[in-house]
Amino acid sequence: MSERPSGRAAATPVLVPDESASPALHPVPAASLPAPPSPELTVRALVAGGLIGSVVAVTNVYTGLKTGFWESGCVLSALLAFGGLSAVARRSTPLSPLETNLSQTAAVSVGALPASAGLLGAVPALAMLGTQPPGWAVALWGVGLGTLGVLFAFALRRRLLEDEALPFPTGAATAELISTLHSTGSAYAARARGLWVSGLASMGLTWLRDARGLVPPASLLPGTLKVGGLGADSLLVGIGWNPMLLGIGVLVGPQVGLSILLGAAVAWGGLAPWLVREGLVKEAGYLTFSGWLLWPGVGLMVGAAAASLVSQVRALPSVVRDLRGLGRQGAGWEATAGQWVSRAVLPAILLTGVMAWFAFQLSPLYFLLALLLTFPLSAVCARATGQTDIAPMSPVGQLAQVGFGMVVPGQPSLNVAAGAVVSGAASHTSASLWSLQSGRLLGASASRQLLVQLPGVLLGAAVAIPAYSLLVSAHGLGSEALPVPTGQQFKTVAEFTSRGLAGMPPSSTLATGLAFLAGVLLSVGARGRLARLLPSAAAMGIGFVVPPYYAVTLCLGALLAAIVGRLRPSATQTVQSAGAGAIIGESLLGVFIAALLGLGLLQSSG
Template sequence: MNAPPESLDSSAAVSPVLTPPRLVTSPAPGALLGELTARSLVGGCAIGALLAITNVYMGLKTGWWESGSIVAAVLGFSGLTALGRRWGGGPTMLETNLTQTTASAVGAMPAVAGLLGSIPALTMMGLSVPAWGIVVWSATLGVLGVLAAYLLRSRLLEQEGLAFPTGVATAELITALHRTGRVERPGRAQVLLGSGLFTMAVTWLREVQGWVPMVTGAPGHLAGLSASTFTLGVGWSPMLMAVGMMAGLQMSLSMVLGALVSWVAIAPELVRAGSVDASLGYDGFSVWLTWPGVGLMVGAAVVSLAAQARALFGAAAKDLRSLGRTDEPSVGRWAVWAGVVASLLTLVLGRMVFGLPVLHTLLALALVLPLCAVCARGAGQMDISPVSQMGQLTQVASGTVFPGPTGLNVAAGSVVAGAVAQTGVSLWSYKAGHLLKSSPARQLLSQMLGVLVGSLVSVPVYLLLVDTYGLGEALPVPSAHQFRILASVSTQGLAGLPPDAARAAVIGFFVGAGLTLAARGRLERLVPSAVAMGLGMLLPAHSAMTIGLGALLVALARRLRPDMVDAHVPALGAGAIAGESIMGLLIAALVALGLIQRPG
């Protein structure tokens, strides 16, 4: 699972370099011919569209999104196998890998397009971006991201052999599926389908019929106001419970801790001091609470990057010097020229869509490849792709060199954040392909298709959801607050902040840094995650409580039936996330068509 918006966009302990498992790396006769097929591309685009829909919905709700390699491999193998009974026979390993490669590229596009961060941040600042502009902009940044991954692939995978654990796990899964000829634990498919259908029904009854409450509010009063004023309670959202199930107990309880600090400790004091108008509800409080929450996450990000900076940035310089040295020089040269065209198009679109001066965009483009290399090494060494941190570095650089309107700063940051979001996902797919002896050039072509399809799918989904539910308590978009606040600080300093918000942000920064440092020792499993705490401070309390409840239920179930939990919770969670996301989109479409009333 990826977090705001990266995979996971949070601080994490450095994972040891994994030894690749023993895989079936020799393709079967005729396998190369059964790789770049129509059904693998169509299937990948269809599965990727599902991933993109769920990533838009989940990202707007929680700030997390899923790269989807594992899910896409399972769904791709199952779909191609079923299709093969009537058309073309069963899939090859390379065909299954190309399906997940395409799907992952499509699924990453909501993050690439900025739909989970920069675009809603601009909307919150009163700036509108045309839909066509977002589509073309996202496709251009996606191309830059996949090209950067392709150009870095040879050094990181072949020369250095970095782990890229998600890619290894994907290759191992594909090998196992083709070795046995079926999806292991056949009950998983039924669990996933049943979970999805149940979640869709609950979402319909909650959003349209009103038979299931949105939130069960907590009893009692704080600062003379009802607890519900401070968003306390538990939400009836299977998707949020599934997020808790899959995120784990430590991350989920860290979010609950952050919510309690925000809504039980700080928010009542803001009311007593007259700093916040409580009648505005979540929107009124979030203006102030965003500052300490983002401070926590930025502090954690700075420490995490500083610990790896020398190794990552030093190696990134070597990566840049080795660009173009691939085993397929003709494709390498083609990729370089495609990157040049995409860069020129970014300059034009930056000016037309966002009003970015050419020098602002040139600075961002100059940072794309170096920061993509840093992000790629994070994905290779730690299985973490620090997308938001790379965007934040660009915002700071842009605000320092070109101080000016905050909207321009957000747009400049989105250039790098968009490209690096696709780079990490692409390299996980390349790692799987490298182990399975897939063709990098064919994977590149499938990723290019995925970028185009993902742009065309993600933007309408985002616009429909935002138009129906609005940005606020229903769709908190925590990642957007990071873009907005960092833009304000980078370009205007601390002037114009809410009362005492600057002090809270500084305290949050040092607390986040301290927690991250503490987590690097023997207390790692006991120290709360600063990033998860920060997210909990940005979300409504009932959302964090629901996530925490899901994690607690799974922890309890694991004590009673660990075998059943390990077998079925991933499918249960994936079905719940997909079911609520699809039904949420369907409800939004019905509202747009005037067939039902707007929820809430």
């Protein structure tokens, strides 16, 4: 779901955690698969991919703004595509594995657009800094960056997937799932049952909570229970009635869930009471505490990001070779597609540059400076994704922010925009390579995958921008309902690189420095024998930013899934599908309720 630390135990809050939390799946050689009984590129595959991708895009906007996690959607899209297309295929041409794969490829491209357009990080950060670009400009900006990411992934495909054979585990897991689904119907039945049942239950609970007010957002511990001298209710300690949080916990696993809970305990159970005792916070409350706590929280995440990126330094020679080989693809149809890639790069750059100037006040000179960082850092991100299944999209964006801040100090909005160029292109690069890896293992045509990925970027913009606007207008950025962890991270890094220590809250300098050091040490230590014992620094940082009941609920979901997996291993896949269903159900209905509120058809239950 995110870059899964906003995904897996990554070095930043936008991890892509879902598929990597699944049991290890091994790629199936294309030669072992039966010849496809139907064409690969079909109208029904495109329609299904577009519909599924729209659901993933809306879900990513919702979960990203609330928790910083977002979902690549490879495995989920493959499952839904198989189910939907199989129903249609009963009355027409039989469904092939390659057709299912092409549908999930389109869906992943649509679903990754919120990250590429910066809706989960850069755009909220700019809004909190006082800059609000129009929605249509953000959409075109996202289309430009998403297109660059797709083209860059296609150009890197041969070297990373074939020459160096990087595993890209999520892509391999998707290929095996598709192969399994087409060989036995029971695999789909078990997964689909958990997905649909939990999705409907999640929708029902969300409606009772947000539309009718019959269920509270959270069951908080009574104020008579003290945490560091403060009432537990004033610190928002309790369990949330949020199926989405339980679902995220199921997908990220116990290590990330416990890490978020640990971060929340340190921040809200230790530092928050200390802030009150020292007089640094005059009134106990989420907004007043979070304004101080997000600094050490971001310190943890940036420290982990820095250590993660440093570990990629030895890959720089390979990155240089990657850049030199852009556009050099094989022969025949593949060579033609390679030429398209080379010719499409300049229009995508021009579109993004015009929007950067118009909507984000990023001058052509500054945009070119950001662009010079985009290609090598996207290659670094792609290599990290291939090796670890963790896509460090926010870390490379914030590395660009730091570099940009040294060259152009004192302009936080421009700093955020420059980081968004890098992280946006890197997001789609990694997501596209997951799908390309699945297609390679199934014997799919990479050129046809490219053809469906590019329109997916357009559809993603059309779906994600309205969903973002509805949620922000209904709940407000930086609120308890929309904490925007990744946006807070972009904003904090921009303020620090622009203003230095003078821009930090009183007494937060030492805490942030120590948190940064802890993030580095935890990230380095996680590469050794202690990897399973040490907490994730990126996940701990999220615990500093979100309300404590978010952390408790998410961790509860992770622990429940781990217990079920230990007691009944055969139910693991069903539980993971149930987690995905809980996320989708709350996300879709949450956006629908926000639309009703915006149209005046529903009164706020709060």
